[in-house]
Every structure is written in C-alpha cells, then in structure tokens.
Amino acid sequence: MLLTGLPATAGPVTAARQLSDVIPAPAEVKANPKADFRLTPFTQIRTQPHSKDATRIGHYLARTLRPATGYPLPVVPARRQHLPGISLLLGKAAPRTGTEGYQLDVARSGVTIRANTPAGLFAGVQTLRQLLPADIEADRVQRRAWTVPGGRIVDYPRFGYRGAMLDLARHFHTPDEIKAYVDELAQYKINHLHLHLSDDQGWRIQIDSWPRLAPEGGGPGTGVDGEGGGYLTKADYTDLVRYAAERYITVVPEIDMPGHTNAAQSVYAELNCDGVAVPPRTDIEVGYSSLCIDSEITYTFVEDVIRELAAMTPGPYLHIGGDEAHATTDEDYATFMNRVLPLVYKYGKRPFGWNEVAKVDPPASTVPQYWGTTTQNADVAEAAARGSKILMSPANKAYLDMKYDANTPLGLQWAGFIEVRDAYEWDPGNHLDGVGEESVLGVEAPLWSETLRTLDDIEFMAFPRLPALAELGWSPRATHDWGSFSQRLAEQGPRWQLREVNFYRSPQIAWPG
Numbered sequence: 001m002l003l004t005g006l007p008a009t010a011g012p013v014t015a016a017r018q019l020s021d022v023i024p025a026p027a028e029v030k031a032n033p034k035a036d037f038r039l040t041p042f043t044q045i046r047t048q049p050h051s052k053d054a055t056r057i058g059h060y061l062a063r064t065l066r067p068a069t070g071y072p073l074p075v076v077p078a079r080r081q082h083l084p085g086i087s088l089l090l091g092k093a094a095p096r097t098g099t100e101g102y103q104l105d106v107a108r109s110g111v112t113i114r115a116n117t118p119a120g121l122f123a124g125v126q127t128l129r130q131l132l133p134a135d136i137e138a139d140r141v142q143r144r145a146w147t148v149p150g151g152r153i154v155d156y157p158r159f160g161y162r163g164a165m166l167d168l169a170r171h172f173h174t175p176d177e178i179k180a181y182v183d184e185l186a187q188y189k190i191n192h193l194h195l196h197l198s199d200d201q202g203w204r205i206q207i208d209s210w211p212r213l214a215p216e217g218g219g220p221g222t223g224v225d226g227e228g229g230g231y232l233t234k235a236d237y238t239d240l241v242r243y244a245a246e247r248y249i250t251v252v253p254e255i256d257m258p259g260h261t262n263a264a265q266s267v268y269a270e271l272n273c274d275g276v277a278v279p280p281r282t283d284i285e286v287g288y289s290s291l292c293i294d295s296e297i298t299y300t301f302v303e304d305v306i307r308e309l310a311a312m313t314p315g316p317y318l319h320i321g322g323d324e325a326h327a328t329t330d331e332d333y334a335t336f337m338n339r340v341l342p343l344v345y346k347y348g349k350r351p352f353g354w355n356e357v358a359k360v361d362p363p364a365s366t367v368p369q370y371w372g373t374t375t376q377n378a379d380v381a382e383a384a385a386r387g388s389k390i391l392m393s394p395a396n397k398a399y400l401d402m403k404y405d406a407n408t409p410l411g412l413q414w415a416g417f418i419e420v421r422d423a424y425e426w427d428p429g430n431h432l433d434g435v436g437e438e439s440v441l442g443v444e445a446p447l448w449s450e451t452l453r454t455l456d457d458i459e460f461m462a463f464p465r466l467p468a469l470a471e472l473g474w475s476p477r478a479t480h481d482w483g484s485f486s487q488r489l490a491e492q493g494p495r496w497q498l499r500e501v502n503f504y505r506s507p508q509i510a511w512p513g
Contacts, residue, residue: 019106019151022130023467023488024189024474027101028154035107035150037084039132041071044085046078053118054088056246061086061125065132070141086128087112088121094154100191101156104128106148119191119248126187127153134491137498159428161391161442162473163192163252164466166458167401167449169199169263170284171223172230177455179243184459184501186247188470193244194252194319194352194444197232200262200281200289204231205253209304210268217263224450226282238312245314252352253309256321257302258328258336262289270297284450287326293336303343310347318344323354323371334360341366352391358383367441370432371395373415381434389441392428398469400447400461404504410451411461420506424468424485427477443473456502463496463503464489486510 020029045062048054058075066073078087093103093114102115102124113124131149135142164185166178173181182193197205201224203217218231232240241251261271262281269277273292291298310318320340325333337353337360344351351357351366358368358379364387370380373396384390392398395415402418403411429437445466452458467489472480486509493511496503505511 019131019149019153021488021491022127023485023492024471025476025479025484025488026127026153026155027476027479029151030153031149031151032106033150037106037108037111037148037150039065039069039071039146039148040084042083043071043073044083045073045075046085046087047075048088048090049077049079051090051118054090054121057118057121057125058088060122060246061088061128064129065136067140068136068138068142069146084108084110086110088125089114090118090121091116093120097154097156100160100189101154102127104153104155106131106150106152108150111148122186122248123155123189126189127155129187130495134494134498137495139498157189157474158476159440159442159473161192161444162190162470163194163391163442163444164190164400164462165194165196165254165393165444165446167196167199167447167452168204168232169196169202169223169228169256170449171228171453172202172204172218173449173455173458174230175232175236175240177458178240180455181458181462182240182244182247182249184462185249185466188467189474190466190470191248192250192252192315192317192442192444194254194446196254196256196446196448198255198257198263199260200286201284202228202231203263203267205237205255205309206231206233207305207308208234209308210301212267213264216267222263222280222282224282224284227453228449234312241312241314250315250317251313252315252317252319253313254319254321254352255305255309256323257340258291258293258333259287259289259323259325260321261291264301265289265291268301270295271301286324290325290327290332291336293328293332298336299339299343302340306340306343306349307347310344310349313349316350317352317367318347318349319352319369320344320357321354322357325356330359337362355380358388361386362388364388367391369393369444370435371399371446375431376433378434380432384435384439388439390432390435390439391441391444392431393444393446394426394431397423397426397431398443398445400445400465401450401452404506408504410457412448412450418465419508420464420468420489421482421486421508423465424472424480425482426472427480428472429477443469445469459502460504463501464492464506464509467492 047058
C-alpha cells in the first residue's frame, strides 16, 4: 500500500551541498571545498588489520556502494600505500568521540574514518553514505561521478540511548519486516530497538515453560480485528537480536504487566483470580486486564517468562511495561512491582518500565520511560532526584503512531496530531520539569500498531518523523535548527524513493521534484 503518491524511481540528484548535510547533524564540521574525494573503479576499502569487526563493517559498506557504482570496491587490510581509498581504522580518534563517535576525514587522497570502537566506525560509515549523492541508494548502476565533500567531521552522540519501539502485539510483524525497519534505523544512528511482545490482543514470543502461550495467544485470529496473528519463535528472536547487533542496535524486549495481559489470561486460566480463562480480545480498549496479584502462580509465570527472555537477550535491559494498569489498585500495583523488579535483577538485567513504575519508588537503576503529554510528572521527577535515568518518549512528541493531520489514513490521535516539525521542536534534555539533561538516558520513538498491518504502514508513520527524533538523540542541542533540519530532511526523500521506503510527503518539507 503506497501512500506517498511518489514515482518508484528518482532522477539524478546532486551530491550533498555541504559536509554537514546529513542526519543526524554532526557535532563538529570543518569543510574544505578543495579536498573533495571521488570514488573510482580502483577505490579500495581498507580496514583495520586483524579486526574482524572492522572487516565486517568494510564488507557492509562495500555491499552498500557496489550496486549503484558498479565498482568492485575490494575490502583489504589497511597498509601503507598511496592509492586513493576508504580507510576504516580503530584507534587514534579524537578522545571526545567516546565509545560511539568517530572522526571522518575527507581529502583528495581518500576518506579515513577513525573510531575508538566498532560501533563508532559503523556510525561513521552511515555518515559517509549520506555524504555521497542520493543515487548511491539505487539498486542498479548509475553513470555519474561519486564525490564526497572535503573536510573533517568529529562526531559523537548527545545521549547514549537512542531508540525506536515496535509493537508486535496489536498486529504481528514478520522477522523480515522487522529487519527492514532495523536497516532504516541504523542509518540514523538509532542504537536500541524496543520490541513490545505482549498485550491484550496477542502474545508474540515463544516461552517453553508455558508452551501454549505463543501458539494460542499469538495464533490465528489474534491481534486487533483478529487480523494480526503470528509470533516469534526463539530461533526467530535470536536471529533478530544477531541481525540488529551487527548494525550496533541492542534489542530491548518488553512483556507488559500487570495490565495489558488479556492474551496470556485467555490461554492460561490459572492466571485469573477466579481460575476461569477470559475471552480473547481484538478491540483496542485498554485498562481492563490484570494479573492476579495475590496468587503465587502469577509470580511463577512472571519469573519463568523473565528467565527465558533474559537468557536469549544479550543486551542489558528488560522492559516490564507497567502502564495503564487501571484494573489493579495502587496497593496491588506496588506489591506486584516489589516482587517483579527483583526478578529482573536476579536474571542479570536492568529493568525498564513505563513511567507509572516510578510511583513505587523503584531502585535508582530502574529506568522509567516517560510517555505523558504534559511537562510535569511528580513521580518521574522524584525518581530522577533519587538517581534514576529517564527515557523520554512524550506521546505528543515522540509517538509515531499519532496521525500527521486529520487526513492521515493510518494512526490514532488521542495525543494530538504530530507533524514532523512537532516531532523535532522539543528538547529531551529540558522537557520535563525537574528532569535535567543529566537525568535523561535518551529518547525513544514508540510505534504502536493498532492500525498498522504492513511494512508500508510502519514506514509511512515512521518517516519522516523518525529522523527528527534521531537527531534530537544524537546531535548537540546547539545544532538543533528547524530551517537547517528541514532542508537536510528534504534531501532524504530521493534516498527513500530509491530504497522503496514508503514515507509521508509532509507539506512542511520542500521535497525535491
């Protein structure tokens, strides 16, 4: 389902006008117009000797550039030589680049990307990709010059956590669709993928100790309108984690509880206080379900799920939801969280929860994820004062499932309309009263799937807003400027067309052509 009204192919476009014409905006740029580099059929990609990671990134870059250039671009170990090429090197980068930043130097003699870690090297490759003409995204040879603007970029992220969430519960999305989304996230230096794996309408992850959970809770007829069936096997999940990790994206799994649990309670009667399984739900109402707080079987179930999910998740985080538990009293909610949070730590993970978790005074290492629509939340501010880091996802700024305007064919509007400028013009480090930048872990863009059935749907709601939120998470506050961003965003349009990414042609952006 294409909603853009754009042609399937794009004509020739020019190179990036300046070294800074990329998203997210680099931290430091020093242009040298007399030092442009040009790819040729003889260009090599030279990688840090004896580094498997650098070699793998080199092959990733070569696979990206070969279709449009038609050049062989061999990947070889770096050594002293005078032939122009692209060098991917570890070490000796500017110290301020840290663990995710990089230094990119462009001269007539070649392009050199240096980083302290492979993650930084990969980030630098994404910048290089955007510095080449948009035609580089074509899947067939384009007869043109391939020029990179000369100069130096020293770049590093503002926040360590830059995330996107995808809801698999309301409508299941296949591993291939998730991988396609991961590929797009990586280009904008997103480094976490939060997967919402359970809700009232579906359970989307295999759990061996409760074997009926996924086949029945995530089987045919589940999801909104009964049209969102499917689930991830453990092999699927492990493969997704690997695929994301190769792009320096950490998967954060979420099992929502004690509310949003109807799918599980419809499969296993013992999870209900009266011992009677509830009917499956395919509507989009919220707030009616709750695990049985006083039953020990509840905590057996929760521990089993956390144990199995933690065992197949190498990343440090596990999200336990905790939002919209309207059918759970405050006293029961506190009882539940005080039992469950230690289980997350027991299995070696740091717990995330939606901002309601802050009201139970959790340990300071627990991360509340703020999703409110105001700039005030006393519980979250108090958690920050106790030392908690806050993940910023205000629904009226960061929720990608909100409609762009009244005519948007997909999405909801309970948090208001969010045009691309709304998604860009706020500051995660100064948005919530009592939560300063030093207390912000980062920013995440959730995408709920009540109305989203296909990859086209996902892309249409994510683009062009996701790059806006990615820039807020990566780029220094001083670089945030709507005029500059809107021009740089317009240049992404031809790239999306060539990659066949479905996107909303916002009237706020002067798209080429």
